[in-house]
Amino acid sequence: MNRIFTYFFLLFIFILQPSTILAEGTIFKLESHQKFTGTFSGDIDQENSVHLVIFKDKDAGNYGIIPFFINAQDELISLEHIQMEDEPSVVSFHFNPSTSNLTLLLKQGRRTDKQLEIIDLNINSNTISKSQIEDYEDAHLVIREKNRSFLIFKEKDNLEINTIFDSQRKIIENFSFKGENKSLFNRIFENTPESINTNEYVKNGSINPSNVYFYNDRLIFDHISEEKYTTLSINPEDNSHKAFSEFELKGVNKVRDINSFIFKSKAFLFINNKEDINLRSYDLETGEMIKDLFLQQEFSHYFDSEILEKLIKKSSRKANRLTGTVNEGPENSMVVTMDFVSARNYFYHYNWWWHHQFLHQQMMWQNQMMQQHMQMNTFGPNPDSYMPEIFPAENSQSVKLVIDKDLNVLAGKDVLTLRPEIDKEKHIEKFQNDRKVKNVTLAFTRRSGRAVYFSKETDLIHVKTFDL
Numbered sequence: 001m002n003r004i005f006t007y008f009f010l011l012f013i014f015i016l017q018p019s020t021i022l023a024e025g026t027i028f029k030l031e032s033h034q035k036f037t038g039t040f041s042g043d044i045d046q047e048n049s050v051h052l053v054i055f056k057d058k059d060a061g062n063y064g065i066i067p068f069f070i071n072a073q074d075e076l077i078s079l080e081h082i083q084m085e086d087e088p089s090v091v092s093f094h095f096n097p098s099t100s101n102l103t104l105l106l107k108q109g110r111r112t113d114k115q116l117e118i119i120d121l122n123i124n125s126n127t128i129s130k131s132q133i134e135d136y137e138d139a140h141l142v143i144r145e146k147n148r149s150f151l152i153f154k155e156k157d158n159l160e161i162n163t164i165f166d167s168q169r170k171i172i173e174n175f176s177f178k179g180e181n182k183s184l185f186n187r188i189f190e191n192t193p194e195s196i197n198t199n200e201y202v203k204n205g206s207i208n209p210s211n212v213y214f215y216n217d218r219l220i221f222d223h224i225s226e227e228k229y230t231t232l233s234i235n236p237e238d239n240s241h242k243a244f245s246e247f248e249l250k251g252v253n254k255v256r257d258i259n260s261f262i263f264k265s266k267a268f269l270f271i272n273n274k275e276d277i278n279l280r281s282y283d284l285e286t287g288e289m290i291k292d293l294f295l296q297q298e299f300s301h302y303f304d305s306e307i308l309e310k311l312i313k314k315s316s317r318k319a320n321r322l323t324g325t326v327n328e329g330p331e332n333s334m335v336v337t338m339d340f341v342s343a344r345n346y347f348y349h350y351n352w353w354w355h356h357q358f359l360h361q362q363m364m365w366q367n368q369m370m371q372q373h374m375q376m377n378t379f380g381p382n383p384d385s386y387m388p389e390i391f392p393a394e395n396s397q398s399v400k401l402v403i404d405k406d407l408n409v410l411a412g413k414d415v416l417t418l419r420p421e422i423d424k425e426k427h428i429e430k431f432q433n434d435r436k437v438k439n440v441t442l443a444f445t446r447r448s449g450r451a452v453y454f455s456k457e458t459d460l461i462h463v464k465t466f467d468l
Contacts, residue, residue, distance in 0.1 A: 039461075266284065
């Protein structure tokens with residue numbers, strides 16, 4: 001039977017009991033033989049979140065993980081501790097409400113014979129189930145969904161997709177691309193696709209030419225260029241299903257920049273020709289063009305003319321990139337957002353935890369400050385090393401359209417979205433400016449922020465929630 005504790009803002013230290021529910025949060029101290037090494041935080045569908053405290057056991061010579069789960073009601077649950085032979089790094093995580101399993105994919109540290117540990121922590125029964133993938137090689141692409149994770153391995157013209165539901169259920173499918181499909185495949189994978197998380201509010205999205213989305217049990221890859229828009233739909237659990245679509249982009253001259261975004265079964269293309277922004281939409285199931293609109297020409301009266309002209313002008317410059325996203329609104333409406341970002345400094349951070357843990361692998365060309373930032377022992381978004389360059393261009397002002405399910409523009413409608421736009425920067429700065437804490441990682445849900453950090457003042461570890 002779970003024991004219930006109330007969190008006091010006094011220095012209250014106790015021995016953490018697995019499967020303990022803590023009403024608002026907790027503070028605790030590691031034992032003398034446990035050397036604190038870092039923290040990790042990540043949200044799951046903007047409802048739940050997982051938090052890890054990592055330490056090295058100086059006596060045993062191995063590593064330990066103290067996991068916490070915070071549910072949608074902001075209840076913090078302490079879970080069974082995990083032991084690892086080598087320093088762990090988080091590959092992915094997800095939660096299945098039907099089984100109450102929080103599943104962690106953890107890679108064993110720096111050994112040549114790397115292992116991937118798949119660990120199920122049941123938040124109700126407090127049981128642990130495990131399995132391993134031996135001789136694990138880093139995946140070409142990791143895609144995290146609410147109740148499953150995809151590990152995608154690429155070898156020449158072939159994909160191997162591992163769908164991980166939990167430690168006991170895994171589906172592995174292989175996809176081969178030959179002939180005409182080979183050239184289309186190579187076009188999409190010329191750059192590693194970025195995974196777009198449509199389970200949260202997406203403000204700017206990716207400026208990568210290739211991206212991947214998950215919708216209706218399909219992985220949908222796309223690639224955009226000035227001449228063509230290409231998509232590949234795959235059923236990751238059935239290798240007999242793989243379908244390409246290719247759209248010729250005609251009727252637009254002097255393309256200065258182009259971007260794309262997929263929302264459910266529709267693709268939206270955003271094209272800057274220096275004089276206007278062309279918004280095109282395609283039905284991915286039928287291949288038909290649904291809409292072909294020009295903002296300045298047709299809808300200038302909907303916007304502040306100065307903001308619209310600035311968007312067109314700024315996003316046409318080589319130093320900037322045009323972005324476009326679609327977020328779900330009430331009553332089957334959609335909110336289309338167009339903006340511009342710095343081409344040099346911006347990149348899409350689909351997972352805050354992923355962004356900060358693996359950025360050093362992707363950005364070795366950056367300056368020394370960024371290199372120092374990535375060498376810190378944290379596993380999630382760390383305000384100590386926060387860089388404002390990851391955010392959109394300074395003083396950018398977005399242009400938004402509200403459209404119905406048939407993509408008709410709804411004049412006079414409030415720009416509301418079902419998933420809230422969270423000012424993460426504001427909350428990160430609060431921790432960044434507090435020099436009494438370190439190794440802070442955060443997760444953001446619809447109703448609250450969640451943080452885990454080490455207090456230099458009290459030598460204690462804090463796990464807490466806070467209002468957004």
